[in-house]
Amino acid sequence: MKKTVLASALIAALAFTPLASAGGQLDEIDVTNARTLPNGRLLVDLVGIRWDERAIPVGYRINSTQNPVPNPLGAPVLDLAQARAAFQRSFDRWNAIPTSYIELRVVGEVDNAGTPGFDFVNELSFRSAETFGAIAASPSVSLIADTTFVDGQDINGDGIPDVSAAVTRVTEINGRNVWPPGLYKAGTILDNDVFFNTKPDGANAGFRFTVGDAALDANPDSVDLETVATHEFGHSHGLSHVVTNNRGPRNPRGAVMFPSINTADPESERQQRTLDSDDVITSASIYQEGSGRRGPAAIQRGDVPFSLAYGKISGTVTDGASGLPVAGAAVFAEALHGGDRVATAYSGAARVELDPASGGLFLATPEESFPNGDYTLFAPIGAYRVGIEALDGAPVAAGQVNLKATVSGARGQQNFDRSFWNLNSRFGLPAAAGTAFPVFAGPGFESRGIDLTTQRAAKFGQLAGRLSAGFTDLAPGSYYVVGFPVQDLIDAFGRDFAVQSALFETRVVDSSTLPAFNAASIVPGRLAADGSLVEIALDRPLLTRRGFTGADNDFAPLYPPSPTLLAKRVLSGFDRGEFDTLFLVLQLPTSGPFPGVNAFPPLVGLSSTNTAGTSSFFSEDGTTFTRVGLGFRFQLAVTSTATP
Numbered sequence: 001m002k003k004t005v006l007a008s009a010l011i012a013a014l015a016f017t018p019l020a021s022a023g024g025q026l027d028e029i030d031v032t033n034a035r036t037l038p039n040g041r042l043l044v045d046l047v048g049i050r051w052d053e054r055a056i057p058v059g060y061r062i063n064s065t066q067n068p069v070p071n072p073l074g075a076p077v078l079d080l081a082q083a084r085a086a087f088q089r090s091f092d093r094w095n096a097i098p099t100s101y102i103e104l105r106v107v108g109e110v111d112n113a114g115t116p117g118f119d120f121v122n123e124l125s126f127r128s129a130e131t132f133g134a135i136a137a138s139p140s141v142s143l144i145a146d147t148t149f150v151d152g153q154d155i156n157g158d159g160i161p162d163v164s165a166a167v168t169r170v171t172e173i174n175g176r177n178v179w180p181p182g183l184y185k186a187g188t189i190l191d192n193d194v195f196f197n198t199k200p201d202g203a204n205a206g207f208r209f210t211v212g213d214a215a216l217d218a219n220p221d222s223v224d225l226e227t228v229a230t231h232e233f234g235h236s237h238g239l240s241h242v243v244t245n246n247r248g249p250r251n252p253r254g255a256v257m258f259p260s261i262n263t264a265d266p267e268s269e270r271q272q273r274t275l276d277s278d279d280v281i282t283s284a285s286i287y288q289e290g291s292g293r294r295g296p297a298a299i300q301r302g303d304v305p306f307s308l309a310y311g312k313i314s315g316t317v318t319d320g321a322s323g324l325p326v327a328g329a330a331v332f333a334e335a336l337h338g339g340d341r342v343a344t345a346y347s348g349a350a351r352v353e354l355d356p357a358s359g360g361l362f363l364a365t366p367e368e369s370f371p372n373g374d375y376t377l378f379a380p381i382g383a384y385r386v387g388i389e390a391l392d393g394a395p396v397a398a399g400q401v402n403l404k405a406t407v408s409g410a411r412g413q414q415n416f417d418r419s420f421w422n423l424n425s426r427f428g429l430p431a432a433a434g435t436a437f438p439v440f441a442g443p444g445f446e447s448r449g450i451d452l453t454t455q456r457a458a459k460f461g462q463l464a465g466r467l468s469a470g471f472t473d474l475a476p477g478s479y480y481v482v483g484f485p486v487q488d489l490i491d492a493f494g495r496d497f498a499v500q501s502a503l504f505e506t507r508v509v510d511s512s513t514l515p516a517f518n519a520a521s522i523v524p525g526r527l528a529a530d531g532s533l534v535e536i537a538l539d540r541p542l543l544t545r546r547g548f549t550g551a552d553n554d555f556a557p558l559y560p561p562s563p564t565l566l567a568k569r570v571l572s573g574f575d576r577g578e579f580d581t582l583f584l585v586l587q588l589p590t591s592g593p594f595p596g597v598n599a600f601p602p603l604v605g606l607s608s609t610n611t612a613g614t615s616s617f618f619s620e621d622g623t624t625f626t627r628v629g630l631g632f633r634f635q636l637a638v639t640s641t642a643t644p
Contacts, residue, residue, distance in 0.1 A: 024240040024257060024282050024344060025049070027402045029354060029361070030186035032146045041353040043364055046404050047187040049142045050238040050286050051102070054180060055170040055189075056296045058237070059107035062087070063116075063125040070126050070198040072206030073222070076215050080109070083225065086211045087124055090229035093275055094237065098304040100284035101296040102237050110175065116193045118156045120176040122236075126209075128199030135207055135261075136228050138235035141191040148183050155179075155190070192236045196228065207263075216266045220597075223261075224269040231256050231272070234279060238286055240346075240402045243330045244278050245395050245511070248340035249549040252514045255279050259400045262511035265597055271512055277380075281310065281343045285378050310378040311441035315421075315450035317347040317373040317388060319413060324366055325373030326413050326454060328398060328405030329388045336383040336438050347375040347388075350404040366411055381442035387420040388452050394505070395553040416454035417500070417637065418557065433457070433500050433637075434559025457500045458492065460484050461584075461635035469507040469603040470630075474620065477518065477590040480604050481536065481617040481625060482634040483527050483581045486574045489638060495571060496642035498563035502543070502584045505605030505633035506550025510596030515550030517602060518587040520558045522566075524579035531615040533625045536583050542569055548586070550602060555635065564641060584634040605633030 025048035034042040051058055062084055069078040084106055091104040106124070116123045116130070118141045131137040149155070151165040160176070167173075167180045179190075197207050209225040210216055216224050234257050245254035253271040255278040262268040290305030291297045299305060313333060317326040327348030334341045349371050353362040363369065377386070391398040391405050391414045398409030408414055420436035433455055439447050461482060489497060502522050506515040521544040525536035543560050550556040560566040573579050586604065594601045607630065616632040617625040 024242045024278075024346060025238055025286060025402070026140070026235065026240045027404055028142045028187045029144050029352065029403075031144055031354065032186050034354070037353065039353075041355050041362065043351055043368060044354045046350050046352065047185075048238060048286070049140060049187045049189050052184055052188045053101075053292065053295055053297055054168075054182070055177075056101065057103035057105055058122060058192075059105060059172060059177070060087070060122045060124050060194075061108050061110040061175075062106065063123055064109035064111050065113045066126045069209060071208050072198060073208040076210055076219065078209060078211060078225070082211050083209075086225045087229055090226050090233055093230055093273075094233060094283060097275070097280050097283055098302060099289050099306045099309045100280070100287045101289050101303070102283055102287040103296065104233060104236065107172065116195075118191050119158070120156065120162055120178075120191055122177070122191065123193045125193065125195050126198050127195045128197045130193075130195040131197040134197060135223060136194065136196045136232045138192060138194045138232040140189050140236070143184055143186050143188045143190065145186050146183065147186075149179055149181050151181050189238065194229070194232045194236060196225070213270065216269060220264060220266060223263050224266075224273065227261060227269045227273045230275070231261075234283070237283065239279070239282055241396060241400050242278055242282070242344050243332075243389065243391070243396045244276065244341050244344060245552050246514060247276065248334070248338060250338070250514070251340055252512055254511070257282070259396060265510040265512050267512035267597065268510065277342050278344055281378050284310075308443050310380055311443055312446035313377040313379060313384070313386060313439055313441050313450055314446060314448050315375060315452065317375060318451070318453045320416070320454045320456065322366070325370045326408065327370045327373065328391060328401065328408035328414065329373070329375075329416075329452075329454070330391060331375045331377060331386065331388050331452070333377050333379050333384040333386050333439070333441070336385060342382070342384065343377050343379050345375050345377050346401065346405060348373040348404070348408075350407045352403070352407060363407065363410055369407055369411055377441075379441040383438045383440055385420050385436035386439045386450050386452070387418060387436065388416070388454065389418040390414040390416050394555065395551075413454075416456050419452070419455050421450050421452050432559070432563055434557065455639075457637035457639045459503075459635045459637055460488060461503075461633070466633065467606040467608045467630065469605055471603065471618075472509065472598075472600040474588060474601055474618065476588055476592045476594075476601070477620070477622075478588045478601075479619045479622055479625075480586045480632050480634070481533070481619065482584045482632050483525070483533065483615045483617075484584070484636050485527060485581050486570060487580070489570075489636075493638065493640050494642065496640055497567050498639050498641050499560055499566045499570065500563050500637040500639055501560070502558040503555040503635040503637055504550060504558070504584065504586050505555050506586075507553050507603040507605065508596070509598050509600040509603065511552065513594075513596040513602075515552055515556070515602035516589060517548045517550060518589050519544055519546050519585075520548035520556075520587075521545075521585040522558070523583045523585050524573055525581050525583050526579060527581045527615060532627060533615070533617055535579075536585075536625070537579070538585065538622055541585075542566065542582075555633075557637075563639070567641075582636065584636065586634070607631035607633055
């Protein structure tokens with residue numbers, strides 16, 4: 001009846017060693033202070049990976065055996081000169097951050113017809129096997145223990161010395177990098193290669209890379225090389241994926257380090273060429289300008305000391321069910337005015353068990369896995385709402401971020417609702433996920449004790465059988481509606497409950513646009529015994545928000561000012577016989593055309609069937625409602641207020 005369209009391609013990071021911590025950082029095991037367990041395994045920490053200051057600037061060579069660039073789809077075809085210029089422009093975006101001393105550059109070519117590996121040559125190559133079907137990959141080799149390099153040492157065992165007392169900084173000799181002697185910390189990156197996938201496989205027809213706006217617009221089935229390279233070069237200097245795919249309620253662009261791009265939307269690819277504040281702050285927090293008196297970390301012309309640009313927001317994240325620290329929770333700061341997300345970080349620290357015989361990694365006990373749930377957010381001067389969201393796959397899964405988050409997901413920690421820091425718990429008030437108290441940041445200032453506890457409300461609605469998203473051919477002003485019988489809430493909680501939020505899973509076809517709706521509402525009405533809609537009071541909502549912005553590939557919340565007062569209104573109306581059902585209603589914008597290259601309306605998530613006890617409808621005029629066989633993925637989040 002209706003067609004659904006979603007197009008995106010994954011950009012993945014892969015490491016030869018396990019993949020993060022402060023900010024969005026990739027991670028590595030650290031056996032320096034490992035403890036032997038009774039089972040014979042070692043309990044090891046996870047540390048962030050990064051280039052040592054002595055290795056900066058980091059030089060890269062382009063594989064010269066691939067000219068022109070392999071291309072499975074035909075013209076336009078790039079030559080290596082065009083690719084080299086594009087790579088350097090992508091490097092320069094990171095190099096230009098005034099508060100970060102990272103510097104990456106193209107230094108030449110390498111003649112390598114074989115398989116790249118741990119050879120102390122940082123290679124840029126158009127290869128496919130190493131990407132595992134993704135558009136590109138940026139694998140790094142890094143130290144798993146604090147290590148002292150000595151003169152003449154052959155680190156990778158190929159018979160060629162990799163350390164020389166003749167150099168004081170990493171220096172290219174005979175086409176490969178030679179390191180100075182000295183102590184290097186666990187997590188130090190030794191070698192990084194970046195691969196761009198051009199080969200067809202069972203999952204795709206291969207990727208054709210283009211350079212420049214004209215080629216991108218003329219070939220919408222192509223991939224912008226600068227966009228992909230900028231993302232991968234973030235991984236190259238240690239950055240992990242982040243969760244920001246929409247910066248704010250009026251800003252559709254995502255962070256460069258979001259794990260996917262929409263290859264069917266040229267404007268979206270253009271947006272992700274340039275760095276977002278999240279990308280900038282994370283890079284700068286790892287490579288802080290002004291953190292050294294000499295060398296790359298020292299202040300030079302054009303630099304801005306990191307400490308003079310950003311303040312700190314710090315605290316801890318605790319699991320509301322177990323009381324354990326939470327590692328890998330996405331902690332974010334969004335501007336109090338305007339709502340733009342400025343920065344994110346991942347909470348806590350994590351440990352794993354290492355089998356010294358096989359090199360295999362295993363989960364430790366929950367108590368050993370998470371030594372703390374601490375986080376630090378860096379943000380420019382301003383007032384913020386600080387909140388947490390789970391890496392639950394919508395829009396980003398724990399396994400897409402780093403090993404710390406993966407451990408957290410495997411231990412069941414990534415199953416909480418999005419919520420904000422507030423003082424309710426300190427005053428004995430009911431937890432309200434949508435209530436946020438302002439937090440301030442600024443140079444030389446730290447907001448401490450911004451501690452968050454995860455919450456989990458019971459969900460009513462379309463949970464199972466996630467199908468896709470729809471619909472692309474509804475008229476402006478159309479309504480999506482899902483009904484929830486009030487008696488079901490009473491059966492589950494008695495009369496002691498609070499309505500925490502209404503949740504609407506939304507998406508867009510064109511990632512350069514926002515999932516913007518005319519309104520989201522909770523509306524009273526009636527359902528018949530067979531699930532058909534009898535009455536819906538669209539003109540008398542219990543809660544509504546005009547100009548509602550959804551979340552791309554995630555549940556967008558509609559929060560009541562008071563969860564308990566809304567529940568009382570529901571019970572009062574139900575007791576008086578005024579209604580028997582709560583309807584969650586999402587209305588499309590009332591005028592067209594819809595934005596984006598495809599001009600499709602914002603979409604809603606679909607389940608394969610209508611879940612028992614709920615009914616889904618759509619209406620183009622607000623008068624005639626048609627029940628659909630598919631279920632709209634709307635949920636009612638409810639918590640008990642009964643005294644334990």
